[in-house]
Amino acid sequence: MVDLVYRNIMTDLKRRIENNEFDNKRLPDERSLSESYGVSRSSVKRALNVLANQGIIFKKRGSGTFINPLYQKNESIFQYEGSNLGITDSFKSDGQVPQIKLLDFQVIPANEELQTELFLNPGDFVYQIKRLRTFDDHPFMIEQGYIPIKVAPELTKAVVAESIFNYFEDTAGKSVTKSFMSIKAEPSNDEDHELLGLKDFEPVGMMEGIFFLDDGTPVEVSNMRLHYKYLNYNTFVNLDGEM
Amino acid sequence: MVDLVYRNIMTDLKRRIENNEFDNKRLPDERSLSESYGVSRSSVKRALNVLANQGIIFKKRGSGTFINPLYQKNESIFQYEGSNLGITDSFKSDGQVPQIKLLDFQVIPANEELQTELFLNPGDFVYQIKRLRTFDDHPFMIEQGYIPIKVAPELTKAVVAESIFNYFEDTAGKSVTKSFMSIKAEPSNDEDHELLGLKDFEPVGMMEGIFFLDDGTPVEVSNMRLHYKYLNYNTFVNLDGEM
DNA sequence: AAGTGGTCTAGACCACTAC
DNA sequence: TAGTGGTCTAGACCACTTA
Numbered sequence: 001m002v003d004l005v006y007r008n009i010m011t012d013l014k015r016r017i018e019n020n021e022f023d024n025k026r027l028p029d030e031r032s033l034s035e036s037y038g039v040s041r042s043s044v045k046r047a048l049n050v051l052a053n054q055g056i057i058f059k060k061r062g063s064g065t066f067i068n069p070l071y072q073k074n075e076s077i078f079q080y081e082g083s084n085l086g087i088t089d090s091f092k093s094d095g096q097v098p099q100i101k102l103l104d105f106q107v108i109p110a111n112e113e114l115q116t117e118l119f120l121n122p123g124d125f126v127y128q129i130k131r132l133r134t135f136d137d138h139p140f141m142i143e144q145g146y147i148p149i150k151v152a153p154e155l156t157k158a159v160v161a162e163s164i165f166n167y168f169e170d171t172a173g174k175s176v177t178k179s180f181m182s183i184k185a186e187p188s189n190d191e192d193h194e195l196l197g198l199k200d201f202e203p204v205g206m207m208e209g210i211f212f213l214d215d216g217t218p219v220e221v222s223n224m225r226l227h228y229k230y231l232n233y234n235t236f237v238n239l240d241g242e243m
Numbered sequence: 244m245v246d247l248v249y250r251n252i253m254t255d256l257k258r259r260i261e262n263n264e265f266d267n268k269r270l271p272d273e274r275s276l277s278e279s280y281g282v283s284r285s286s287v288k289r290a291l292n293v294l295a296n297q298g299i300i301f302k303k304r305g306s307g308t309f310i311n312p313l314y315q316k317n318e319s320i321f322q323y324e325g326s327n328l329g330i331t332d333s334f335k336s337d338g339q340v341p342q343i344k345l346l347d348f349q350v351i352p353a354n355e356e357l358q359t360e361l362f363l364n365p366g367d368f369v370y371q372i373k374r375l376r377t378f379d380d381h382p383f384m385i386e387q388g389y390i391p392i393k394v395a396p397e398l399t400k401a402v403v404a405e406s407i408f409n410y411f412e413d414t415a416g417k418s419v420t421k422s423f424m425s426i427k428a429e430p431s432n433d434e435d436h437e438l439l440g441l442k443d444f445e446p447v448g449m450m451e452g453i454f455f456l457d458d459g460t461p462v463e464v465s466n467m468r469l470h471y472k473y474l475n476y477n478t479f480v481n482l483d484g485e486m
Numbered sequence: 487a488a489g490t491g492g493t494c495t496a497g498a499c500c501a502c503t504a505c
Numbered sequence: 506t507a508g509t510g511g512t513c514t515a516g517a518c519c520a521c522t523t524a
Contacts, residue, residue: 005513029490040514045491053484055423058459061491062521066459069362070423119312177482180298180313185428185448185471203446203471205428214483216301216309228428228446235478239420240457241296248494272509283495288510304510305503 005039009047012037017056017067027057027065055236097136102161104130107149117210118148118218125149129160132195139196140230145222152219165211168219176219178212183233186225196227205231248282252290255280260299260310270300270308298479340379345404347373350392360453361391361461368392372403375438382439383473388465395462408454411462419462421455426476429468439470448474 016022027033030048034041048065051057059065110118110126118126126146133141147155147164159167165176184206188198198204205226212218259265270276273291277284291308294300302308353361353369361369369389376384390398390407402410408419427449431441441447448469455461 004511031490040516042515043513046512048491055421058455058457059491060458060522062489063458063523064490068459070360070453117313178298179480181476181478181480183426183474183476185446185474187444187446187471201430201444203428203430210313212301214301215303215306216311228430231426231428233424233426233476235424237422237424247492274509283497285496286494289493291510302510303503304501305508307503307509 005043006046006050009033009037009039009044010050013047013051014056017071020072022067025067025069027067029064053236053238053241055238099134099137100161101132101134102129102157103132103142104128105157105160110146110148114146114221117221118146120148127152127155127160129164131160140227142192142195142225143222144224145220147220148218151217164220168213174213176211177214178216180210181233182206182208183231184208185228185231192225196225198227203228207231207233248286249289249293252276252280252282252287253293256290256294257299260314263315265310268310268312270310272307296479296481296484298481342377342380343404344375344377345372345400346375346385347371348400348403353389353391357389357464360464361389363391370395370398370403372407374403383470385435385438385468386465387467388463390463391461394460407463411456417456419454420457421459423453424476425449425451426474427451428471428474435468439468441470446471450474450476 013027017027027048028036030041030044033044037044048057048059052059055068056071057065057067106128107125108128110120110124114120114126115122115124120126126148129143129145129147131143131145132139133143145164149155152164152168155164155167169175185203186206188196188200188202188204192198192204193200196204205228207222207224207226209220209222209224210218211220211222256270270291271279273284273287276287280287291300291302295302298311299314300308300310349371350368351371353363353367357363357369358365358367363369369391372386372388372390374386374388375382376386388407392398395407395411398407398410412418428446429449431439431443431445431447435441435447436443439447448471450465450467450469452463452465452467453461454463454465
């Protein structure tokens with residue numbers, strides 16, 4: 001697909017780690033990798049940095065580069081799907097059939113909050129899209145999204161009933177790769193009870209996100225209310241991940 | 244403090260952004276910055292990459308580097324404190340007085356799960372530490388932590404009643420900079436009702452974390468149950484943040 | 487002392503955007 | 506066409522760990 005040196009090396013190393021080719025939990029040193037791959041040490045470092053930022057390896061100065069034992073032993077713990085955009089479309093299906101029911105679809109003027117979050121001017125309009133997501137007819141999420149009409153002037157009901165981000169990618173060739181996410185919990189309200197089948201005392205998980213294109217253009221604000229059993233955000237945090 | 248070129252530039256650029264020195268939302272190009280700071284372009288790029296990974300700027304190939312409008316306009320939205328380790332010690336006080344009540348402190352053998360998560364052998368022991376955290380006598384979190392005795396052989400009640408991670412840093416000079424975090428929501432149980440003052444129907448937020456030193460040594464597994472009003476994890480996600 | 491990862495440089499060339 | 510950020514190289518030197 002792509003043809004970047006550091007990315008190829010990264011992919012290859014990941015494969016070799018998963019295949020247990022480094023049984024002593026230790027990777028070859030950077031200079032050796034540089035030579036064996038026939039690339040500069042800088043490119044090797046870059047590949048290793050990506051893996052380190054994902055928590056797959058640890059680099060120990062003066063000592064070497066080591067595989068995170070959790071990555072091999074216990075992939076059920078080490079799942080940072082949450083480290084994706086926290087996005088609707090990326091909920092794991094696990095063989096279940098995902099479905100979308102469109103609850104609301106209209107165009108409204110952006111209020112002040114939306115103007116700020118989506119970099120809009122007073123008077124700009126947004127699509128308001130409310131959807132219910134299910135797995136095998138079992139609802140798990142109410143999603144209310146707002147998309148500036150100017151970033152998708154010809155959005156239709158049919159599109160909105162499916163993956164919106166795929167639509168961006170397919171039509172405009174632009175992919176949504178960045179987001180602000182805010183994760184909270186709340187008691188459920190009447191609508192939650194009705195749509196998500198929750199009991200009074202059962203909570204909802206809230207995920208609020210602003211999604212951006214690569215170039216910083218915001219394309220959606222989304223408020224997601226999840227059946228609490230489905231709120232599970234996993235992530236690897238690396239404070240030195242600043243490189 | 245530190246004296247890294249890219250870090251100094253990063254800090255300076257951040258300051259200049261916050262001081263509105265780039266009123267047109269656009270930073271000087273990399274080659275200019277390289278010259279004006281008297282460093283290589285690589286170092287400038289590195290500094291910019293850090294800021295981009297934090298969501299403070301967006302880089303647009305062929306066009307320039309731009310400030311994220313949300314960063315200046317609305318810092319109340321743009322707060323990714325959650326992007327810290329998700330750590331206990333980092334909860335913002337906001338002028339409130341944080342307190343810790345030690346509920347339990349003992350040494351027990353690590354069960355299988357802890358052995359896996361903390362890279363321990365059968366028969367290894369861990370401290371089991373249960374604490375209640377409050378702001379101005381208002382409880383908001385029950386925290387149950389497990390720390391291998393071998394990473395802190397002389398842990399005392401006094402230490403445990405304060406910041407454990409600061410203790411690591413002060414005594415061993417090692418800082419906790421990485422973590423796996425898992426965030427969920429659950430209905431509250433009896434203990435939550437009692438200790439956190441929750442009503443039956445009110446939920447708790449759960450944050451489970453494994454914390455590591457720089458070199459990959461795991462130092463703590465922590466299960467945190469938060470009053471739902473205090474669960475608020477904010478983060479900037481960048482799928483291209485792999486550099 | 488030897489080996490490892492970390493930082494930084496100077497420069498070449500490529501890919502994309504704007505005009 | 507000019508200007509921007511992206512990738513990659515080859516090499517120097519530093520900081521730390523291990524023996």
